[in-house]
Amino acid sequence: MVRLAPDGRELDRRVVGTAELAVHVAERQQAEPGARWVWHDTARRYPAMLDAGVRVGRCHDLRLCHAILSTSSSVARAADLRAATQWDAVAAPEGPTGDALFTLADDPAARSGPPEGIDEALAEFARQRAAIAGAADPRRLEILCAAESAGALIAAELRHAGLPWDAAVHEDILIAELGRRPAAGGLPARVAELAAAVRAQLRDPQANLDSPAKLLRSLHRIDIPARTTAKWELRDFDHPVIELLLEYKRLHRLLTANGWAWLAEWVHDGRFRPVYIPAGVVTGRWAASGGGALQIPRQLREAMRADSGWRLVVADVAQLxxxxxxxxxxxxxxxxxxxxxxxxxxxxxxxxxxxxxxxxxxxxxxxxxxxxxxxxxxxxxxxxxxxxxxxxxxxxxxxxxxxxxxxxxxxxxxxxxxxxxxxxxxxxxxxxxxxxxxxxxxxxxxxxxxxxxxxxxxxTAAEWALAWLGEVRARLARLDPVPTAEAAPRSGAAFARVPHLAFFLHDELIVHTPARHAEAVAEIVREAAQAAASLLFGDFPIDFPLDLHISRTGAKG
DNA sequence: GAAATGCGCGCG
DNA sequence: AAAGCGCGCGCATTTC
The missing domain is CATH 1.10.150 (DNA polymerase; domain 1)
Known part of the structure; x- marks a missing residue:
């Protein structure tokens, strides 16, 4: 770890482990709230800090910014960056016991991550600063790197806090749609009934409904000349089996993608915690790994429930x-x-x-x-x-x-x-x-x-959304914590007493907030949209109106 | 028996 | 209505 003065002069340096780093960062954040932390990989360092209750204001993520700058056509000498080892490589996540778990040092050939030393990090940081400064329009890359780095912080924070999710509501929906959960292995009642009805129509008690190729042959046998078994094609055929089959497919999908198994794997202690991957898509959009955060069916949105005494502020941009x-x-x-x-x-x-x-x-x-x-x-x-x-x-x-x-x-x-x-x-x-x-x-x-x-x-829409998120985060940080008696402890050590982002998906965000701050949060989310517009597009007259609502209900029951 | 591929479908 | 972008996942099937 190295501390730099604003002019880039080195103040002090030390090699520290994660626990010590969290303590140190907490101290420095108090003393210098505007400090920007420079590190290789937010995804690797920040989760442990959050677990320790430490939040960071700003950072520069060398890995994500390297990926942007080393391939940007706006950077005059991007080759200098590309030649600089492998700064965009993803390192193994840090385990609970620290780096010791992933010691690769004794086998240099197996080591695929970036250099770990302070000097290497400082050299890379200097290269990135030079790349930005030397661009035709430095301000744009400056904003992009700041927004990307803020996004990395937010991605870790979203997972730390999680989206409040009421498993009982989710389960009620499953039972209403699918029928009771089967004792072991079998299909829920409604799904089994539908499957039997479809097979009866197909006049084949053994018909396999889950193999497209076999299902297609079964359909051909009863003179339905479909080319594929996609629902938008099947819909056009006039035969009593079609409606049953489409309903079977719908329920089977709900069961396999977001049924009891999904609940057991992804919802713990009242929170859905997907893994967000900033810039996981080449366009800069985020991807998600595990949990299917990008594909929660609208049907299940009801299971999002704020904690008692808290609210969800849900906002999305109209036609971003x-x-x-x-x-x-x-x-x-x-x-x-x-x-x-x-x-x-x-x-x-x-x-x-x-x-x-x-x-x-x-x-x-x-x-x-x-x-x-x-x-x-x-x-x-x-x-x-x-x-x-x-x-x-x-x-x-x-x-x-x-x-x-x-x-x-x-x-x-x-x-x-x-x-x-x-x-x-x-x-x-x-x-x-x-x-x-x-x-x-x-x-x-x-x-x-x-x-x-x-x-x-x-x-560019992803850039606007990152700017929006970053603005929301910065403004939320200025709201006062609520007393311990009103805390939401399941939102994690870092966010139990403050409004925090709880979900993000391309053009939509959700803030979990104490009820007393809900109106202020709604205003912040709206103001942040206009601020993002100004940051990217200056005074060009373009609106970014939001559909926004504040959840009425607290936890179920 | 594991890994890759294709299909279908959910989301933006 | 189901083409024209970007994803992840589960399942069945094919390939190694």
């Missing part, structure tokens, strides 16, 4: 991506249509299309690269009405098709075209290329174009 697109492209016409709560209604008002639903599929089609169907047909209407916004995504698509890289608003850059992709394009352009070669190359180019088209919008 098209709003981000309007601001990036400086498209005043689209920004005007986006004013207020319903961007799609605004598009209809402007006369681009006749119906709200058309506005929605057209806009999604423009951002995803639809070429066929209703969506593909409607995109040209948007092109006429919002030429600046549409040119931005069209240009991103052309760049991708040409094998170029694209960047988000703040400077996160898409991956380069793979060697295989380049080889395919080159051989298709050569003399001996067959029609099939050219066709494959054209399809691959189209795929890549749709990816880069979406990358700039999805990635």
């Amino acid at each position: 991506e098209p709003r981000v697109l309007a601001a990036m492209a400086r498209d005043l016409a689209l920004a005007e249509s986006a004013r207020g709560h319903d961007l799609y209604a605004g598009i209809v008002e402007r006369g681009a299309v006749a119906e709200r639903h058309e506005a929605k599929v057209a806009m999604l089609g423009a951002m995803y690269g639809a070429t066929t169907g209703d969506s593909g047909r409607l995109v040209p209407r948007l092109r006429r009405t919002y030429p600046r916004a549409m040119e931005l995504v069209d240009a991103a698509a052309r760049a991708g098709e040409n094998g170029e890289q694209v960047s988000t608003w703040l400077g996160r850059t898409s991956p380069p075209a793979s060697a295989g992709w380049r080889a395919r394009q080159a051989s298709a352009a050569g003399e001996g290329a067959s029609a099939a070669d050219r066709d494959r190359a054209r399809r691959a180019a189209g795929d890549r174009g749709r990816f880069t088209r979406n990358f700039v919008v999805q990635g």
Whole structure:
């Protein structure tokens, strides 16, 4: 550990273990609340501090920032960073007994993580500072690295606090939908009944409903000529088995994905604690590992219950991506249509299309690269009405098709075209290329174009969301703790007495707060959205309206 | 018998 | 209505 003066001068250095580090950080946070901690990997250091009740205000995550800067097209000498060992490697998580559990030092060949020493960390930090300072627009990368690092803190904090989850409510839903939980092994009553009814209709008591290939053959035997067993295809066939089968699939899905096994594995002591992975997606979106945090069915949302005396403030952004697109492209016409709560209604008002639903599929089609169907047909209407916004995504698509890289608003850059992709394009352009070669190359180019088209919008939306999260976190930290008598101890040592973020998913966040702070928190969440807009887009006139509500109920029963 | 692949479906 | 982006998971099937 090394302490630096604001001018970068070294004040003192010591090698410390995790426990000692937590104590030291707690002391320094008191003395210098604005300090920014520089370390290799937040995911590795911060959870143990939180367990010790220590929160950190700001940090610079060398691993995540290395990943951004070493591949950003905004950085002039990114190769210097790439040459600097493996700073974006994920190190093994620190176990309860510290690094000793993962000692790899005696086997240098097995060591895949980054250098551990202070000098190496300082050198990497200096390289990253230089990379940012030398960029054409240093402010954007500065903001991106700060937001990414804040996100790393938040990801650890979200897991520490967890999302209040009432297992009894969840179980009530399961019983209502599926029937009683079977004693051992078997299917719940309603699922078993449906399976039997489907097999009766198929006139095959042994029919396998869970193997797509076998199910398809069973359907063919009763003259249903489906090509696949996907529900949007089955829905079009007029046969009594269809409704039963779709209901069976729905319940079977609920059972296997979010049934009793999921509850037992992921909900403990009234909290759902998924593992968040900042920048787990190349666009900068977060991924999740375990628990399926990205896919909790809406049906189960009722099981989210604030602790007694606490509230959940639930907020999501209405149509985040098209709003981000309007601001990036400086498209005043689209920004005007986006004013207020319903961007799609605004598009209809402007006369681009006749119906709200058309506005929605057209806009999604423009951002995803639809070429066929209703969506593909409607995109040209948007092109006429919002030429600046549409040119931005069209240009991103052309760049991708040409094998170029694209960047988000703040400077996160898409991956380069793979060697295989380049080889395919080159051989298709050569003399001996067959029609099939050219066709494959054209399809691959189209795929890549749709990816880069979406990358700039999805990635910038992720940046806006990170800024929003970071603003919310900073402002929540200024609210007063409640007395111990009103604490929510299950939210963990660091958050038992203060409002804290409890969930985040792309364009949605949830804060768990003492009831007395709920209105203040709601205001903070709204203000933070405008602050994020200003941070990224300055005074460009774009709204980011929220759907926001405060949960009425406390814990069940 | 483990690992990779395909399908289907939940989420944004 | 089920194409056009990004994910993770469970299950069945194929491959090593």
